[in-house]
Structures are given as C-alpha cells and as structure tokens.
Amino acid sequence: MAEKVLMKGNEAIAEAAIKAGCRHYFGYPITPQTEIAAYMAKRMPKIGGTFLQAESEVAAINMVYGVAGAGFRVMTSSSSPGVSLKQEGISYIAGADLPALIVNVQRGGPGLGGIQPSQSDYFQATKGGGHGDYHLIVLAPASVQEMADLTGKAFDLADKYRCPTMLLADGTLGQMMEPVEIPDVEVTPVEKPWAVNGTKGKRAHNIVNSLYLKPDQLEKTNFERFEKYKQIEENEVMYESFMMEDAEYCVVAFGIAARISKNAVVAARKNGIKVGLIRPITLWPFPTEVIAKAAEQVKGFVSVELSMGQMIEDVRLASGCKKPVLLCNRAGGMIMSPEEVLAKIDELAAL
Amino acid sequence: MIVFEKPKALTDAPLHYCPGCTHGIIHRLVAEAIDELGIEGITVGVAPVGCSVMAYDYFACDMVEAAHGRAPAVATGLKRCMPENIIFTYQGDGDLASIGMAETVHAATRNENITIIFVNNAIYGMTGGQMAPTSLPGQVTQTSPYGRDVTVAGYPIRVSEMLSTLEGPEYIERVAVNNVKNVRNAKKAILKAFKNQVEGKGFSLIEVVSTCPTNWGMTPSQALEWVDTNMIPYYPLGVYKDKTAAAAEAAKEE
Numbered sequence: 103m104a105e106k107v108l109m110k111g112n113e114a115i116a117e118a119a120i121k122a123g124c125r126h127y128f129g130y131p132i133t134p135q136t137e138i139a140a141y142m143a144k145r146m147p148k149i150g151g152t153f154l155q156a157e158s159e160v161a162a163i164n165m166v167y168g169v170a171g172a173g174f175r176v177m178t179s180s181s182s183p184g185v186s187l188k189q190e191g192i193s194y195i196a197g198a199d200l201p202a203l204i205v206n207v208q209r210g211g212p213g214l215g216g217i218q219p220s221q222s223d224y225f226q227a228t229k230g231g232g233h234g235d236y237h238l239i240v241l242a243p244a245s246v247q248e249m250a251d252l253t254g255k256a257f258d259l260a261d262k263y264r265c266p267t268m269l270l271a272d273g274t275l276g277q278m279m280e281p282v283e284i285p286d287v288e289v290t291p292v293e294k295p296w297a298v299n300g301t302k303g304k305r306a307h308n309i310v311n312s313l314y315l316k317p318d319q320l321e322k323t324n325f326e327r328f329e330k331y332k333q334i335e336e337n338e339v340m341y342e343s344f345m346m347e348d349a350e351y352c353v354v355a356f357g358i359a360a361r362i363s364k365n366a367v368v369a370a371r372k373n374g375i376k377v378g379l380i381r382p383i384t385l386w387p388f389p390t391e392v393i394a395k396a397a398e399q400v401k402g403f404v405s406v407e408l409s410m411g412q413m414i415e416d417v418r419l420a421s422g423c424k425k426p427v428l429l430c431n432r433a434g435g436m437i438m439s440p441e442e443v444l445a446k447i448d449e450l451a452a453l
Numbered sequence: 454m455i456v457f458e459k460p461k462a463l464t465d466a467p468l469h470y471c472p473g474c475t476h477g478i479i480h481r482l483v484a485e486a487i488d489e490l491g492i493e494g495i496t497v498g499v500a501p502v503g504c505s506v507m508a509y510d511y512f513a514c515d516m517v518e519a520a521h522g523r524a525p526a527v528a529t530g531l532k533r534c535m536p537e538n539i540i541f542t543y544q545g546d547g548d549l550a551s552i553g554m555a556e557t558v559h560a561a562t563r564n565e566n567i568t569i570i571f572v573n574n575a576i577y578g579m580t581g582g583q584m585a586p587t588s589l590p591g592q593v594t595q596t597s598p599y600g601r602d603v604t605v606a607g608y609p610i611r612v613s614e615m616l617s618t619l620e621g622p623e624y625i626e627r628v629a630v631n632n633v634k635n636v637r638n639a640k641k642a643i644l645k646a647f648k649n650q651v652e653g654k655g656f657s658l659i660e661v662v663s664t665c666p667t668n669w670g671m672t673p674s675q676a677l678e679w680v681d682t683n684m685i686p687y688y689p690l691g692v693y694k695d696k697t698a699a700a701a702e703a704a705k706e707e
Binding site: 162 | 515530
C-alpha cells in the first residue's frame with residue numbers, strides 16, 4: 103500500500119504518470135496546470151527520464167509524437183488555449199494510431215479567456231478537436247484521487263487501443279489539495295512491433311505516418327479506426343451512479359460540477375425530491391446507454407456544466423429527447439453553488 | 454569488380470521526383486553516409502511536408518512522417534528517448550525556414566544531437582511553385598507573379614548564417630549539388646553531419662542549395678546553371694560553424 107499524502111491535483115497527475123512508467127514529458131508553461139511541468143522538471147532528471155520545456159505547445163505535442171512513435175509512454179499537459187495549439191499534433195497522433203496522454207486542466211475561454219476553472223473544452227475534447235475523423239478517449243476526474251487513478255488508466259487505454267487519451271480536468275481539480283494515495287502499479291510492458299526504434303537489420307522498416315494519398319486507402323484506415331472506436335464504446339464506458347435506484351429526476355454532471363451537484367442531490371432528497379446523479383467518467387465514450395436507460399425511469403434531466411451547455415447535447419441525444427433536459431451552468435471561470443443546482447432541480451420537479 | 458551500386462540505405466521504390474530535380478542526388482548522399490557509417494539499423498529518419506513528404510518510402514531505415522515544419526521537434530522526441538539511435542530530418546525551405554522556423558531555431562540552440570538535411574531550392578515545389586522564405590528578390594513564383602517584392606514580402610532568409618550566430622549548434626555548412634565538385638563536397642559535409650551525431654557532438658545542419666526545374670520553368674541544365682548564377686551569389690557555400698574545428702584552432706594558437 104502506498105501512503106496517503108496531501109497533494110495538488112496537478113502534482114497527483116505527475117506522480118501517477120511516473121508510477122505508470124511515463125519517463126518522457128514535454129510541456130510549455132500555462133496556468134492553471136504549470137505544477138505538472140514543475141513536478142516533472144524536479145523528478146524526471148532523478149529517475150533517468152526526460153523533462154523538456156518546449157519552445158511552444160506545437161513543438162511539445164510533436165515531441166510527444168516522436169516518443170510515442172518510438173514506443174515509449176509519453177505525455178504532455180496544458181490548459182485550454184495551449185490545448186488548442188496542440189490540436190494539429192493530436193490529429194497526427196490519432197492518424198498514426200499512436201498511444202499518448204494529453205492532459206487539459208481547463209480554464210475559461212474563448213480566446214485567452216481567464217485562468218479560472220471551466221469545462222468549456224468539452225466539445226473540443228469529445229468531438230475530435232483537430233481536423234479529420236477521430237476520437238480521443240476522454241477521462242474526467244472529479245477528485246485529486248481520481249486525477250491519479252485515471253492517469254494510470256489513461257496510459258493503459260492508450261496502449262491497449264493505440265490511440266491518444268485525454269485527461270480532461272479543470273483549474274479547481276488541478277489546484278486543490280486533497281489526501282491522495284498514488285497507487286503502486288505493476289506496469290506490464292506492451293509489445294509495440296510497429297515502433298520506430300531502428301530495424302537492427304532484422305526487419306523491414308517501420309513507418310509512423312498518417313499520409314495516404316490514395317483515397318481508397320485513406321478511407322480504409324478511417325473505417326478500421328472506427329471499428330476500434332466501436333470496441334472502445336462497447337468495453338470502456340465508465341460512470342458513477344449516485345442515488346439513482348428510485349430516482350424520478352436525474353442530474354448529469356462530470357468533474358468538479360459533479361461534486362457540487364452531489365451536495366444538491368443530497369439536499370433535494372432532504373426536501374423530498376427523488377433525484378439522483380449520473381457522473382460520466384469517460385466523456386468519450388459517453389455513457390449513452392446509461393442515460394438512455396435513465397430516460398425510461400426519470401421525468402427529466404438537469405445537465406450541470408461549467409460552460410454555456412456542451413455536454414447537454416449528448417444528454418439530449420442519449421435520452422432521445424424523450425424527457426426535458428434543463429441546463430444549470432456558469433461560465434468564464436465562475437462556479438455554481440449547490441443552491442443554484444438545487445434551484446434547477448426544483449424547477450425541473452415543478453414542470 | 455563492382456564500381457557503382459545503389460546504397461543499401463535506399464529502398465527499391467522508384468522516386469517520384471520530377472526529371473532534373475536534385476532530391477535524388479541528395480537522397481543518395483544521405484544513404485551513402487548511412488551505409489558508410491554502418492548505422493542503418495539504428496537510424497530513424499523524419500520526413501517533412503513538401504516534395505520529400507514520401508521520403509519514408511525511399512529510406513530503408515525506420516521513418517516518421519512529421520507535420521509541416523515540426524520535424525526538428527519530432528526528432529527531438531526520438532533522440533531524447535533513444536539517445537543511442539541516430540536521428541535525422543530531411544526538410545525543404547518552406548518546412549524548415551517558414552512554418553517550422555521556431556522548431557529549427559530551438560533544436561539548434563539546444564544543440565540537439567540530431568542531423569538536419571535542409572534542401573533549399575527557393576520555392577514551394579509540392580504545392581506548385583509558390584514563394585518560399587528563401588525565394589530570391591525579384592524571383593517570379595505563383596504567389597509573387599510580379600517578382601518577389603522585398604518591400605511587401607521581405608527578404609529571403611539565409612538560414613545557415615542566422616543559425617551560426619547561436620552558441621548551441623555544433624556544425625553548419627552550406628553546400629550545393631549542381632556539379633561534380635559540389636556533389637563531392639556535399640557528400641563530405643553530409644557524412645560529417647552524421648558522424649558528428651555518432652560521436653555525440655550535437656546539432657549538425659547541412660543546407661543543400663538545390664533546384665526545381667519544374668517550378669522555376671527551366672530545363673534541368675538551365676536550373677543547374679541558375680544555381681551558379683543566382684542562388685550561390687545570395688547563398689554562399691561554405692562552413693558557417695564548426696565548434697570542434699574552432700576549438701582545435703584555438704588550442705593551436707595557445
């Protein structure tokens with residue numbers, strides 16, 4: 103058993119990544135995720151790893167592309183405006199079917215926005231982000247402990263499916279301190295016969311590439327990749343269900359918004375409103391079937407988000423628009439109180 | 454007795470380059486260097502976006518295709534996780550000196566232990582002949598149809614001169630491949646650029662003044678001549694930085 107320590111969410115990600123066998127980190131300073139880079143700068147040289155402060159987010163993600171191509175566990179981290187810059191490289195990593203971890207500790211936008219917490223990169227994270235047809239596996243932690251646990255999980259999923267994985271956190275989770283146990287994980291080396299690490303004269307050359315000038319070949323790679331995505335949708339959906347057994351109303355929220363919502367759900371129950379919470383942990387694949395099933399059970403949904411309403415579209419789609427879906431949101435770095443969520447639950451119950 | 458054969462570090466894939474293009478010569482020189490140093494099995498090359506985008510089909514070593522301009526960053530990642538391997542990039546002028554200038558400068562200033570082959574033909578070939586960061590003043594291209602106007606488009610960048618002002622890089626030389634003598638010099642420079650990496654000396658960049666008969670609107674032989682009459686006067690050949698040689702020189706003087 104590892105011991106429990108008090109850590110910032112950002113530091114928990116960094117230490118968990120090291121425990122998961124990641125020895126290569128490339129980043130660029132941006133608030134509110136810089137502690138990840140600072141932690142890596144301190145630790146990596148002591149354990150024979152790489153910490154490199156790149157000249158830009160664009161360069162950092164392309165360094166990640168190189169290391170991922172060579173078959174090593176590798177990561178970068180940033181916050182919203184920086185993650186926009188990384189989209190080119192993320193698309194190439196997805197197109198070349200390489201495993202890598204990208205951490206986005208979100209802040210308010212658009213543009214330079216602010217430095218306070220936000221969830222307004224949901225569309226960017228779950229719907230592609232860069233050019234072309236692709237998905238990232240997107241994991242949304244809601245505590246410092248989950249920042250650590252899902253980091254290890256993200257590396258495993260990336261290797262298992264040969265695809266880039268994103269940890270989508272926010273400024274609150276990145277900055278807040280909680281007791282956390284960084285799990286000692288057994289890292290099983292994954293065979294990567296496709297890696298570019300030198301032929302040693304023993305095999306034909308490997309090529310890491312996303313270019314297919316013949317359209318039939320490019321189409322084929324797209325269809326094959328989406329077969330893989332189908333498997334991920336079938337096997338890797340993660341969510342938390344809270345007080346849903348007898349629920350007549352359902353709150354859907356992820357990350358820090360889910361923690362606020364939990365308080366509101368408990369308060370509403372005290373007031374006699376039977377409400378529960380579904381917290382998607384994987385944002386892609388989205389727990390579509392879980393929401394669809396809930397739509398048979400409940401009278402309506404509230405989507406609680408730190409954005410102008412992005413996940414709400416997936417909630418509506420998953421529920422087949424059979425039940426009303428209300429939005430409880432704050433934006434720009436503002437955070438809703440449990441009372442604001444409670445008021446929205448009351449509004450739904452009064453419909 | 455075999456007097457001439459294809460380097461082993463080249464595959465049998467037929468090159469797609471236009472007739473008279475000097476990419477073929479430069480590919481061969483790179484492959485010869487890899488053969489002579491016996492490093493094919495540990496070499497990973499990085500291809501750019503541009504005419505040599507499909508270089509990954511031509512070199513027999515492991516290859517990565519990079520996004521436009523990002524090859525030095527990709528090479529940095531490869532070298533940092535595999536310091537014992539030999540990593541090279543092969544880039545054109547648009548890739549290296551325009552969209553990828555930041556990656557180029559910073560790989561150089563870090564003295565990243567990689568080898569860069571920089572093919573400067575003063576034009577974007579693959580996309581059909583647009584103005585490049587190295588297009589000469591007055592040069593007519595698809596996007597400078599009245600000739601490069603320096604008051605609008607600025608001046609061509611002399612990459613070797615600029616990078617040699619940095620403390621970091623080990624070795625920077627500009628060569629050409631428009632005649633036998635120049636090809637021989639280019640061969641020596643490229644071999645040295647790879648040898649430097651094997652010896653752990655650091656960042657070596659060879660700028661190869663090249664041609665684009667198709668988009669220059671010339672015959673291959675006219676293009677080779679234009680290198681002498683127009684390119685080399687603006688881009689003088691020679692060694693711009695050689696830290697090891699400079700240190701040896703300094704030691705001699707003491």
